[in-house]
Amino acid sequence: MAKKQFKAESKRLLDLMINSIYTHKEIFLRELISNASDAIDKLYYKSLADGATGLNRDDFQIFLAADKDSRTLRIRDNGIGMTQEELDQNLGVIAKSGSLKFKSENEKNEDIDIIGQFGVGFYSAFMVSDHVRVESKAYGAEQAYCWESDGADGYTIRECEKADHGTEIILHIKEDTEEEKYSEFLDTYRIRSLVKKYSDYIRYPIRMEVEKTRAKEGAENEYEHYFEVETLNSMVPLWKKNKNEITAEEYNSFYKEKFYDWQDPLKVIHTSAEGTATYNALLFIPAKAPMDYYSRDYEKGLQLYASGVLIMEKCADLLPDYFGFVKGLVDSQDLSLNISREMLQHDRQLKLIATRIEKKIASELKSMLEHDRENYEKFFESFGLRLKFGMYENYGINKDKLKDLVLFRSSTGKMRTLKEYVQDMKEDQTCIYYAAGETPERIAHLPQTEAVLDRGYEVLYLTDDVDEFALMVLQEYEGKSFKNVAAEDARVQTEEEKQAAEKQAEENKALLEKMKTILGERVKDVRVSTTLKNHPVCITTDGAISMEMEKVLNSMPG
Ligand code: ADP
Ligand code: MG
Numbered sequence: 001m002a003k004k005q006f007k008a009e010s011k012r013l014l015d016l017m018i019n020s021i022y023t024h025k026e027i028f029l030r031e032l033i034s035n036a037s038d039a040i041d042k043l044y045y046k047s048l049a050d051g052a053t054g055l056n057r058d059d060f061q062i063f064l065a066a067d068k069d070s071r072t073l074r075i076r077d078n079g080i081g082m083t084q085e086e087l088d089q090n091l092g093v094i095a096k097s098g099s100l101k102f103k104s105e106n107e108k109n110e111d112i113d114i115i116g117q118f119g120v121g122f123y124s125a126f127m128v129s130d131h132v133r134v135e136s137k138a139y140g141a142e143q144a145y146c147w148e149s150d151g152a153d154g155y156t157i158r159e160c161e162k163a164d165h166g167t168e169i170i171l172h173i174k175e176d177t178e179e180e181k182y183s184e185f186l187d188t189y190r191i192r193s194l195v196k197k198y199s200d201y202i203r204y205p206i207r208m209e210v211e212k213t214r215a216k217e218g219a220e221n222e223y224e225h226y227f228e229v230e231t232l233n234s235m236v237p238l239w240k241k242n243k244n245e246i247t248a249e250e251y252n253s254f255y256k257e258k259f260y261d262w263q264d265p266l267k268v269i270h271t272s273a274e275g276t277a278t279y280n281a282l283l284f285i286p287a288k289a290p291m292d293y294y295s296r297d298y299e300k301g302l303q304l305y306a307s308g309v310l311i312m313e314k315c316a317d318l319l320p321d322y323f324g325f326v327k328g329l330v331d332s333q334d335l336s337l338n339i340s341r342e343m344l345q346h347d348r349q350l351k352l353i354a355t356r357i358e359k360k361i362a363s364e365l366k367s368m369l370e371h372d373r374e375n376y377e378k379f380f381e382s383f384g385l386r387l388k389f390g391m392y393e394n395y396g397i398n399k400d401k402l403k404d405l406v407l408f409r410s411s412t413g414k415m416r417t418l419k420e421y422v423q424d425m426k427e428d429q430t431c432i433y434y435a436a437g438e439t440p441e442r443i444a445h446l447p448q449t450e451a452v453l454d455r456g457y458e459v460l461y462l463t464d465d466v467d468e469f470a471l472m473v474l475q476e477y478e479g480k481s482f483k484n485v486a487a488e489d490a491r492v493q494t495e496e497e498k499q500a501a502e503k504q505a506e507e508n509k510a511l512l513e514k515m516k517t518i519l520g521e522r523v524k525d526v527r528v529s530t531t532l533k534n535h536p537v538c539i540t541t542d543g544a545i546s547m548e549m550e551k552v553l554n555s556m557p558g
Contacts, residue, residue: 003156004154005154006092006154011152014126017123017126018126018127018151018152024127027124028125029075029185029191029195030198030199031125032075032124033195033198033202034257035122036075037077037079037202037203039081039166040204041079042080043078044057044309045309045310046080053139060077060079060204061077061204061205061206061207062077062206062207063077063206063207064191064206064208065209066187067186070172071186072172072173073170073171073185074168077167078164078165079167080166081136081137081139081141081167082134082136082138083138083145087157088147090122091122091134091147125169128171128173129171129172129173129174130150130174130175131149131150131171132151132169132172133172134168135160136162137164137167139166143159144160146158146160173186188209188210188211192208192230192232196232200233200234200235200236201241202233203308206231206232206233207232208230209227209228209229210228210230211226212225212226237308237331238250238254240280243270246270251282252268259284259286259327261286263286264287265284265285265286266285266378266379267285267364268282268283269328269360269361269364270283273356276352277334277349277352277353277356279332279353280331281302281328281330281331283302283327283360284327284328285326285327286327293325293382299316300314300316300324300325300326301314301315301319302314302318302319302326302329303330304318304329305329305330306332306333306336307332315330315350317344317345317354318330318350318354319354320358320398321390321393322386322389322398323358325382325383334349335347362405369404369405377407377415380406380407384406387402387405387406388469389466389469389470390402391406391469391474392470395473396474399474403418404419406470408462408467409463410459410461411453411458411459411461416458416460418432418474419477419478422480424458425480426455426456429457431480431481431482431483433452433458433460433483433485434459434460434462434467434471435449435459435484436467436468437461437463438463440461443461444461446485451485452485512527
């Protein structure tokens with residue numbers, strides 16, 4: 001039978017696996033167990049939804065078997081299995097994990113090593129094996145198929161015998177070398193400790209025949225070996241464990257593996273609630289916005305579990321758009337297991353949970369802002385624009401939820417909240433001054449900015465297009481209105497100044513009229529300014545909309 005070739009990207013990932021450094025190799029077991037668990041999830045969910053499989057939760061298990069003589073390690077599940085086409089499609093190409101894409105983007109950065117940090121998937125089997133055989137029978141199918149490969153030079157698929165549905169992966173473990181003792185992966189103690197380390201929370205029993213010793217009956221100081229099937233994992237999912245039993249390392253690796261990130265999260269939010277809504281939630285704020293975060297392609301959502309069973313990979317209804325950066329999962333016993341997606345959208349319980357989750361995220365952000373400013377500013381750098389947009393979108397309906405979470409650049413050189421601005425206002429100051437422009441430097445040199453700064457007032461420097469929209473929907477903060485330094489009435493004039501200006505205007509009336517005629521349509525009026533110091537002339541607006549905002553509005557489609 002002709003060998004099929006791996007797709008080009010898959011080949012590269014395989015190379016990466018085969019040549020990976022030894023210390024990372026142990027994670028292959030975590031990957032294969034996680035696939036087995038996913039496959040059982042799929043069948044279990046199906047059995048709950050259809051109710052026709054006759055399978056119970058207790059029927060599911062993942063079974064490991066090591067045999068030193070034949071150097072094989074088997075990982076068997078009774079999950080949903082794969083058809084011939086699925087074997088070809090799922091194992092012939094690199095799956096969703098996207099790790100390879102990541103690698104090529106960061107090839108230059110030697111410090112980042114993906115294999116140690118990332119969910120690398122099925123191909124990790126080739127880190128420890130020189131031959132991999134996958135026997136699989138799809139649930140409900142008659143015929144089983146077997147996928148086989150030695151690695152880089154392709155794979156074959158043919159029919160095989162297999163009694164039950166599910167998948168069995170048979171690894172032929174590589175021979176030991178001087179430095180690399182692959183035999184350890186055939187050792188049941190070593191395997192048990194790897195399962196404990198990486199897969200303890202898997203919610204189906206991972207069982208293995210373990211060799212044990214006991215004192216021989218009737219004989220003193222004599223021992224005998226025997227085998228016993230042992231369940232290796234505690235099966236308590238991480239989010240159901242006590243917070244104080246979980247290390248930062250456990251949270252971080254859980255996040256990276258599950259949500260395909262290579263960096264530790266900036267913040268972990270582990271929370272639970274009881275009463276009107278009962279749930280556990282494990283949420284993460286990523287350190288950096290994903291590449292597509294500010295594009296239409298970005299899909300927000302949390303994993304949704306009903307009593308420990310994954311029912312939806314990305315439940316968008318659990319997060320408001322402006323908190324769409326949050327990754328994580330929610331597990332609730334209030335939700336029915338066989339609820340359809342359409343029904344979920346209208347589910348009152350889900351709405352209640354979503355409201356709670358939103359409040360929790362907001363309060364955690366607030367506490368981070370107050371107690372961990374440095375990290376908050378990092379967070380804001382990645383996700384702040386979206387928060388500001390959240391204030392503005394939907395006619396500002398969410399502005400009050402977000403107004404204390406947004407930061408603005410300011411003439412102080414620091415990032416400032418509106419609260420901080422108002423707290424530090426001068427005694428005679430009545431409004432919150434802002435100026436818009438491309439960079440803080442440019443804004444600082446605007447003549448109108450200088451005039452306000454001269455009075456000792458702080459000015460917010462709005463450098464993002466959305467900044468001004470956010471302030472506009474807010475209209476005021478703690479009773480203080482916002483004033484663009486470029487607006488006609490922004491300069492604070494004394495009576496004498498006013499009179500002097502009027503006099504000057506009177507004296508220069510002819511000149512001003514002449515200028516106005518020349519400029520024509522382009523200006524509304526030409527006046528004598530009282531605020532200019534170093535600049536001969538400035539342009540101002542007197543409407544609610546600044547020049548910068550006019551530019552944005554004009555560039556918007558429709
Ligand atoms: P990922 O798990 O991120 O999708 P993997 O490389 O680990 O990527 O697996 C690729 C695909 O192969 C899976 O998405 C799944 O469809 C299929 N697969 C792997 N292992 C099994 C298994 N034990 N049972 C059924 N399908 C499997
Ligand atoms: Mg996987």
